[in-house]
Amino acid sequence: MKKQLVEKITAMDEDFAQWYTDVVTKAELVDYSSVRGSMVIRPYGYAICENIKEALDGEIKRTGHENVYMPLLIPESLLQKEKDHIEGFAPEVAWVTHGGEEKLAERLCIRPTSEVLFAEHYKNIVHSYRDLPKLYNQWSNVVRWEKTTRPFLRTLEFLWQEGHTCHETAEDAHEETLRMLEVYADICERVLAIPVIKGRKTEKEKFAGADYTYTIESLMHDGKALQSATSHNLGTGFAKSFGIEFLDRQGTLQPVHQTSWGFTTRIIGAMIMVHGDDQGLVLPPAIAPVQVRIVPIAQHKEGVLDAAYDLKTLLQATTRVDIDASDKKPGWKFNETEMRGIPLRLEIGPKDIEQEKVVLVRRDTGEKVEVANGQIETEIARLLEEIQQGLYEKALAHRLSETRAVQSMEQFDEVLSAHGGFIEAMWCGKRECEDAIKEQTQATSRCIPFESQAVSKNCVCCGEPAHELVYWAKAY
Amino acid sequence: MKKQLVEKITAMDEDFAQWYTDVVTKAELVDYSSVRGSMVIRPYGYAICENIKEALDGEIKRTGHENVYMPLLIPESLLQKEKDHIEGFAPEVAWVTHGGEEKLAERLCIRPTSEVLFAEHYKNIVHSYRDLPKLYNQWSNVVRWEKTTRPFLRTLEFLWQEGHTCHETAEDAHEETLRMLEVYADICERVLAIPVIKGRKTEKEKFAGADYTYTIESLMHDGKALQSATSHNLGTGFAKSFGIEFLDRQGTLQPVHQTSWGFTTRIIGAMIMVHGDDQGLVLPPAIAPVQVRIVPIAQHKEGVLDAAYDLKTLLQATTRVDIDASDKKPGWKFNETEMRGIPLRLEIGPKDIEQEKVVLVRRDTGEKVEVANGQIETEIARLLEEIQQGLYEKALAHRLSETRAVQSMEQFDEVLSAHGGFIEAMWCGKRECEDAIKEQTQATSRCIPFESQAVSKNCVCCGEPAHELVYWAKAY
Numbered sequence: 013m014k015k016q017l018v019e020k021i022t023a024m025d026e027d028f029a030q031w032y033t034d035v036v037t038k039a040e041l042v043d044y045s046s047v048r049g050s051m052v053i054r055p056y057g058y059a060i061c062e063n064i065k066e067a068l069d070g071e072i073k074r075t076g077h078e079n080v081y082m083p084l085l086i087p088e089s090l091l092q093k094e095k096d097h098i099e100g101f102a103p104e105v106a107w108v109t110h111g112g113e114e115k116l117a118e119r120l121c122i123r124p125t126s127e128v129l130f131a132e133h134y135k136n137i138v139h140s141y142r143d144l145p146k147l148y149n150q151w152s153n154v155v156r157w158e159k160t161t162r163p164f165l166r167t168l169e170f171l172w173q174e175g176h177t178c179h180e181t182a183e184d185a186h187e188e189t190l191r192m193l194e195v196y197a198d199i200c201e202r203v204l205a206i207p208v209i210k211g212r213k214t215e216k217e218k219f220a221g222a223d224y225t226y227t228i229e230s231l232m233h234d235g236k237a238l239q240s241a242t243s244h245n246l247g248t249g250f251a252k253s254f255g256i257e258f259l260d261r262q263g264t265l266q267p268v269h270q271t272s273w274g275f276t277t278r279i280i281g282a283m284i285m286v287h288g289d290d291q292g293l294v295l296p297p298a299i300a301p302v303q304v305r306i307v308p309i310a311q312h313k314e315g316v317l318d319a320a321y322d323l324k325t326l327l328q329a330t331t332r333v334d335i336d337a338s339d340k341k342p343g344w345k346f347n348e349t350e351m352r353g354i355p356l357r358l359e360i361g362p363k364d365i366e367q368e369k370v371v372l373v374r375r376d377t378g379e380k381v382e383v384a385n386g387q388i389e390t391e392i393a394r395l396l397e398e399i400q401q402g403l404y405e406k407a408l409a410h411r412l413s414e415t416r417a418v419q420s421m422e423q424f425d426e427v428l429s430a431h432g433g434f435i436e437a438m439w440c441g442k443r444e445c446e447d448a449i450k451e452q453t454q455a456t457s458r459c460i461p462f463e464s465q466a467v468s469k470n471c472v473c474c475g476e477p478a479h480e481l482v483y484w485a486k487a488y
Numbered sequence: 489m490k491k492q493l494v495e496k497i498t499a500m501d502e503d504f505a506q507w508y509t510d511v512v513t514k515a516e517l518v519d520y521s522s523v524r525g526s527m528v529i530r531p532y533g534y535a536i537c538e539n540i541k542e543a544l545d546g547e548i549k550r551t552g553h554e555n556v557y558m559p560l561l562i563p564e565s566l567l568q569k570e571k572d573h574i575e576g577f578a579p580e581v582a583w584v585t586h587g588g589e590e591k592l593a594e595r596l597c598i599r600p601t602s603e604v605l606f607a608e609h610y611k612n613i614v615h616s617y618r619d620l621p622k623l624y625n626q627w628s629n630v631v632r633w634e635k636t637t638r639p640f641l642r643t644l645e646f647l648w649q650e651g652h653t654c655h656e657t658a659e660d661a662h663e664e665t666l667r668m669l670e671v672y673a674d675i676c677e678r679v680l681a682i683p684v685i686k687g688r689k690t691e692k693e694k695f696a697g698a699d700y701t702y703t704i705e706s707l708m709h710d711g712k713a714l715q716s717a718t719s720h721n722l723g724t725g726f727a728k729s730f731g732i733e734f735l736d737r738q739g740t741l742q743p744v745h746q747t748s749w750g751f752t753t754r755i756i757g758a759m760i761m762v763h764g765d766d767q768g769l770v771l772p773p774a775i776a777p778v779q780v781r782i783v784p785i786a787q788h789k790e791g792v793l794d795a796a797y798d799l800k801t802l803l804q805a806t807t808r809v810d811i812d813a814s815d816k817k818p819g820w821k822f823n824e825t826e827m828r829g830i831p832l833r834l835e836i837g838p839k840d841i842e843q844e845k846v847v848l849v850r851r852d853t854g855e856k857v858e859v860a861n862g863q864i865e866t867e868i869a870r871l872l873e874e875i876q877q878g879l880y881e882k883a884l885a886h887r888l889s890e891t892r893a894v895q896s897m898e899q900f901d902e903v904l905s906a907h908g909g910f911i912e913a914m915w916c917g918k919r920e921c922e923d924a925i926k927e928q929t930q931a932t933s934r935c936i937p938f939e940s941q942a943v944s945k946n947c948v949c950c951g952e953p954a955h956e957l958v959y960w961a962k963a964y
Binding site: 043045046047050051052053054055058059061062078079080081082083084085086087090102103104105106107108109110111112113114119120122129132133136137148152153155157168169171 | 519523530598
């Protein structure tokens with residue numbers, strides 16, 4: 013009966029990709045538009061973006077960074093100044109060739125990232141060690157010309173923050189690269205309840221123009237990995253190409269040491285695929301636009317709506333709460349609350365009022381709790397915390413159970429096709445082996461984790477001695 | 489002596505345009521870049537943007553609107569769907585013709601505004617009167633291909649919010665148009681201390697595609713006007729072109745009634761030119777990134793820095809406060825505090841500590857006040873309020889004294905060339921007269937104010953009977 017009232021979504025096990033599309037559209041996170049590969053972020057989706065932004069922006073400022081804003085458009089000659097960078101990005105930028113009726117003398121690309129704009133500005137404003145460090149961040153949109161796109165996960169345009177910093181010493185830049193990776197990991201784990209593996213990208217997978225790239229990687233419900241954020245140590249490459257130099261404490265002219273790091277709306281795709289289920293979204297309370305939805309039962313009966321609105325007034329000082337007092341059936345309201353991933357549903361009807369209690373229903377476990385009137389606020393606070401923690405632990409247990417060590421390519425192939433998930437395997441460090449593994453299995457190197465134990469002594473591909481353990485996976 | 493320590497800025501009376509450029513660069517609001525007509529918004533400038541955004545976003549949400557995000561790029565065919573709209577915007581859009589290496593089948597423009605994207609989305613989601621109203625807002629960047637540009641005032645790319653709403657009735661749309669103009673006026677007057685004149689644009693000056701446009705107009709220090717925000721009633725024009733229809737309460741299919749309204753980073757240019765002086769910026773306390781700067785005097789003496797940092801700790805719970813404990817001379821610090829428009833400077837030295845007091849210096853009037861230790865917090869709160877109010881009153885007095893009624897074109901010419909400012913003059917409503925006035929005087933019609941008294945019975949231009957008073961001015 014209940015099921016008939018709501019539009020059905022595809023089951024995860026049946027077709028995960030279709031399940032994802034159903035969730036993002038039916039939970040009203042996004043709409044499609046006539047702009048290929050772009051999405052309309054609807055109010056519910058944007059409210060999630062805003063909550064994530066607020067949490068991350070707070071951490072970025074707490075760690076001493078200042079927000080700035082750089083131009084959207086980059087002249088072709090500026091983009092070309094750093095050789096590796098342009099090689100990496102040229103195939104995927106959008107080009108503006110006309111302004112109004114006039115053909116431009118030099119074409120401009122829409123920023124795919126803003127290293128070159130920051131580099132040009134830093135050259136203007138950094139002259140002495142007294143000007144360092146410069147710790148800047150920008151919240152903006154960027155465009156990358158992707159062939160196949162999916163809402164949040166891969167879109168022509170996406171929203172992100174990009175940090176860009178300049179430092180006096182290589183050590184300072186290294187510490188910054190690490191510091192911001194930790195900030196990202198903390199936001200993922202504490203706020204989004206997504207457990208991550210911290211590590212370093214291989215040379216092949218690092219950012220175009222960086223000395224090295226750190227990454228956090230997470231595992232989706234379907235066994236595929238998702239790069240959740242990256243932090244790059246740019247070394248002195250951009251500084252030398254752009255001439256960003258400063259007089260050091262000894263009076264010698266030196267190039268600055270730089271970092272950049274980014275976190276995107278992609279993470280919302282990750283959150284959906286880590287926590288969601290066949291009823292729809294499951295949102296961590298820390299970023300849920302609505303943490304508690306009140307559903308009045310038999311709301312036509314005297315006193316029910318009044319009691320429901322009184323509860324809303326009581327709760328809204330401490331909780332993001334709303335009420336569904338529409339004339340839809342309770343079953344429909346329950347389903348919609350589930351579809352939207354609202355952490356707690358609060359039911360209140362004539363019997364509850366008589367017995368001076370309410371019913372709380374958890375989105376994550378389905379568990380129902382009766383709570384006496386005096387206890388509602390404390391119980392909600394306790395449950396929201398328990399749900400937040402529970403989502404993290406469940407996701408962590410899933411990742412751990414879906415991480416498997418292998419010693420040979422046969423085993424690699426077998427385990428990956430049977431289960432997906434993360435494969436732990438040793439690697440000799442040679443590009444040929446990395447390429448061969450991708451060719452044979454479609455798995456890419458996700459990262460060389462900061463913490464690991466060797467699972468054998470030899471490269472899983474060539475058999476030569478190997479000291480580095482790599483996490484491999486098929487990935488979004 | 490004091491003046492020698494700081495880079496001189498051009499005096500306002502000497503060259504107002506150069507004064508403006510000096511202020512925006514020396515107060516470190518912006519930097520120029522190699523992207524023609526675009527600006528880098530530096531930390532101090534961006535912090536002002538953030539404070540304005542926070543105030544306005546709060547009002548937009550309080551009045552029931554939800555934030556969303558639409559794509560940056562608009563296919564040419566979509567932009568062309570509303571005839572008046574495309575005619576107005578075609579000459580000033582930037583065109584993307586290539587994505588990566590590939591030439592696009594249809595070119596895309598970078599949004600100059602997003603009416604057509606909202607229209608397309610509304611067509612998807614609005615079906616019944618139950619779906620109305622839709623009250624959406626977007627914070628974004630837009631691009632308009634301007635020939636001559638100046639930081640904040642006119643740039644190729646600018647940041648803004650654009651509201652887009654759909655309503656059941658013409659009356660609802662009319663009320664919304666007015667409501668948002670009032671929100672803008674309130675932000676300008678209460679938060680930015682900029683007095684505004686509310687009124688309606690003439691047909692010639694209205695938004696391309698609107699039934700009518702409301703505007704708020706303010707007067708700069710040099711006697712030129714600046715359009716500070718606009719709110720448009722779009723009527724059913726876009727709804728008919730895009731087929732945004734709903735079943736009304738009688739079961740009849742009707743086009744929705746729409747509005748749009750926008751507020752941009754331009755307002756920062758206005759704020760600079762309304763409050764600034766020959767020492768640099770003057771910021772209203774409500775949006776000043778730093779409201780109080782502590783400058784320790786003889787800071788090498790024992791106890792001074794400790795006392796200064798203790799004060800900072802005390803004040804930061806209620807005030808945006810910082811401290812300049814660098815080894816620069818106090819005179820340099822005073823000048824920099826003035827250049828950046830920080831509302832209050834707090835001086836503390838050995839003598840103050842001994843006498844259990846501090847010295848507060850107002851940026852707006854230069855007035856010095858000695859405040860006993862127990863009174864500092866209350867006195868700062870009181871002074872910040874007084875400064876906020878004082879800036880508004882001073883700007884209002886300036887506008888009133890620079891607004892003059894004229895009865896003939898001779899008088900119009902004479903008064904405008906002698907003083908600039910707002911000219912009040914009657915207008916018959918004919919486009920020919922509006923064009924002739926502009927041709928002869930370079931003044932444009934700023935608005936037909938909501939509140940006014942006739943200053944004569946005849947059109948200032950053709951002499952025919954006229955009932956509408958218009959504010960005219962040279963404008964930014």
